[in-house]
Amino acid sequence: STPSRQDPRSGAPRRPAAGHSHARPGSSAVPLGSAPQAAPQPTRVMPAGSQHAGARPQPASYPPRASYPAQAPSGPSLPPRAPASGPSPSPDWPAGPRGPVPPQPAPRPARRRRRRHRLRWVAAVLVLALVLVAARVGWLVHAINSGLGRVDALVSSPDTSDGETWLIVGSDARGAGSGTVQDETSGARADSVMVLNKAPNGQTSLISLPRDTYVTIPGYGGNKINASYSFGGAPLLVQTVQDLTGLTVDHYAEVGMGAVEQMVDAVGGVEVCLDYDVFDPDSGLVWDTSQGTCQRVDGTTALAYSRMRKSDPTGDIGRGLRQRAVISAVVSEAASFKTLTSFSRQDALVEAGTHALTVDDKTGTTDLAQMMMAFRSASSAGLTGAPPISSLDYRPGGIGSAVLLQDTTAPDFFAKVRSGELTTADLNQLATG
Template identity: 70%
Template sequence: MPRPPAAARPGPLAPASPLNDHTQPEPPSPPTRKKRRHPLRWVAAVLVILLALVGARVAWLVHDVNSKLQRVEALSGADDTPGETWLIVGSDSRADGAVVDNTEGARSDSIMLLHKAPGGQASLTSLPRDTFVEIPGYGGNKINAAYSYGGPTLLVATVEQLTGLTVDHYVEVGMGGVSSMVDAVGGINVCLDYDVNDADSGLVWDTSQGECQDVDGEKALAYSRMRKSDPTGDIGRGLRQRAVISAVVSKAVSTSTLTSFSQQDTLVDAGTQALVVDQDASMVDLGQMLLAFRSASNAGLTGAPPIASLDYEPGGIGAAVLLEDTTAPDFFGKLREGTLMTADFNQS
């Protein structure tokens, strides 16, 4: 008898499966999404906060300085000349108690003309206090007599007549201010290559301790005032005064000062108590002055104009400093144009 076809033969039951059970397959679980991190967003947020804090700090400093600065009528109102010009004056007034003696009144103990020409060149010219000049309304005399006769305004007008520049800002510092500013930056390092024991200024300098020494405010003041024991007189004193200011400026704009709020506060307090400025000067103007001062110092464009004699006797005023008739006008012309070279300054 023939066998039935294989397809008709019963076989073992197939194992159960989801498809055989007439059920739909479960959809796969969605993959777990990892949280994305945005480190750059955090960096940006931190930078925004830091910038906001710096901006607030700067705004506070500007307001604090502008509100505390002592002011005086000083500018002549003359037509502007190209560039920016600051007249920096050291007063020998004893009113602040830094020096105690029988000297009365006040004179301009040091006079510095800081100019930034339109082309960017910055120069710092020391005008010896005994420089013989024509003082408007008073005739020929020593330049510091202008301060005695008519205060800052007459001194500014006298300097403008001598140099052909209009003074944009006036800055005056007393002897006590020099001392406090030096102490505010933690002292400075200055140099002198000969021994001194000067009774008038109080400077005692012993080169056995080094030609360059760290000094505090009191000694820095004596160092910048000393004249009679200097063989070059006012010329040497002007050099030391520029050295003191340059050292203070360098420390004032150093990284350690710019990153320390406490040092900034100390410097602001000392500066606003020490400085007297014109009515229009602001903290921004003082900041630009510091940068111009540093630029002139770094470039070596500092010193006195050409001098014909340190012992000029015009009569009635004692010995004066006489500028060169021929080269001094050319010097001030180059100063205005921003074409000065180190060789243009007095070489004596």
């Protein structure tokens, strides 16, 4: 029960004695006046900026916050704490709700990661493409090497240090099934004989020897150069050419003229030129300059263009020029971007070329590629043509009409070929009178 707060004598409310409080017995409250009051504690001034989150709460004996002085007492004080990190404020910073906002470092763009991802894919695709190209090249090399005809054509000869020499022969086997045109000639003939030479100094020349050129054939005496092919095949022709030119034949390539048609069609036709009208029943060539002096022709017309001789005012010389033009055009088309990027063209060209070409036992795909490059180099430089000719109607007796070179064997001309000093003025000279 609650003790009475009235005086039992008078009934008036009981007043607490001085120095006593109204605290109940057993309460922990401090009785007022029960002890002398302690002297007031000095005001504790906290340094500026000392309050921070997580600081220990102030003791209960500290005066209320409102009783703190407005300013710290005079005396030394700690300097303001600098920001933990970051640059000093700049007037160029954009304004924010709490003052200038420092520029934030740009986040690493995801674009860079995507770019690296794309580069990895590009590298993978390139590697795959290179593997496929290498596989395709390997297949072509194998197909060419296994499909080429081979002949033991080269003969021993002293090393004359005359560079690299290819003997390119256009053979024309007559008779049924051998070609488009038939005539009275039987057997195989070297219808065109070309000497491709790369001299030690790098000069490249392509010399056409007319098929009726008068030469001395080892073991047979004086005759036309194409007769050596009939007498002894490729080896005797190689020996005859070496004796005439003084060059060592390093590679032999024989092109079946009957297959020119297929090779031209394999590359989609070639462009050839002729500046006069022709109607030649022997070769089958019909040429109408009203359609243009330069025309793109198919294989049938290209073959007739290569064979035509009797309607040419220069005879064998003109025919040799046209044969070189056709072969050069086929080589250019074979090395064109269109052919290099077309598998169907490549397959057709390999099929036609391997059936048309016969090479010596030592010639491989690399040698054929070098021959094509040398052929193009000679054509670009204009060093293509025939040696100087003294007569187109030389008749020594027993062999009919032959072509006689200057000084019989044109020794000065072939000396320039060997030394790499040939000029365009040395080519296609025909004596008059």
